[in-house]
Amino acid sequence: MEEExxxxxxxxxxxxxITLIGDLTKTSGEKLLNFHQWEQGLPNNLSIxxxxxxxxxxxxxxxxxxxxxxxxxxxxxxxxMRAFGLEYHYEKMFSIVGLSRYLSYYPSxxxxxxxxxxxxxx
Numbered sequence: 001m002e003e004e005x006x007x008x009x010x011x012x013x014x015x016x017x018i019t020l021i022g023d024l025t026k027t028s029g030e031k032l033l034n035f036h037q038w039e040q041g042l043p044n045n046l047s048i049x050x051x052x053x054x055x056x057x058x059x060x061x062x063x064x065x066x067x068x069x070x071x072x073x074x075x076x077x078x079x080x081m082r083a084f085g086l087e088y089h090y091e092k093m094f095s096i097v098g099l100s101r102y103l104s105y106y107p108s109x110x111x112x113x114x115x116x117x118x119x120x121x122x
Contacts, residue, residue, distance in 0.1 A: 003057055004028070007035050015116060016042050017109075019052040024059040029066025038070055041077035049074055050112050051103070054085030064097055071102035084112040 005028030006021040022028065042049055074081060084106040086094070091105050106112035
């Protein structure tokens with residue numbers, strides 16, 4: 001049974017951190033794309049986008065397709081994109097389908113935000 005996706009967001013400095021809780025599928029992928037008008041960039045001209053996958057239980061091919069769409073929308077706005085909390089098999093799958101061109105993967109939130117000050121100064 002599909003678990004509904006809950007999306008929360010938090011702003012830290014020049015960073016938008018979104019946390020995904022539940023399953024990432026076709027239905028929830030639509031919810032993710034409608035969470036914000038991504039084609040306009042991040043809210044308040046933020047320049048760094050981090051996705052927390054710690055509480056994502058399941059991602060299917062449709063969910064991956066929605067992530068690719070999201071990343072392509074943000075890449076057009078020169079947004080730095082990072083992710084953490086991915087299970088190894090999803091990280092490997094993301095690399096296979098090309099998401100690693102957009103998202104850099106980190107083992108923890110601390111690692112994902114490490115060095116952000118240097119990015120925002122440049």
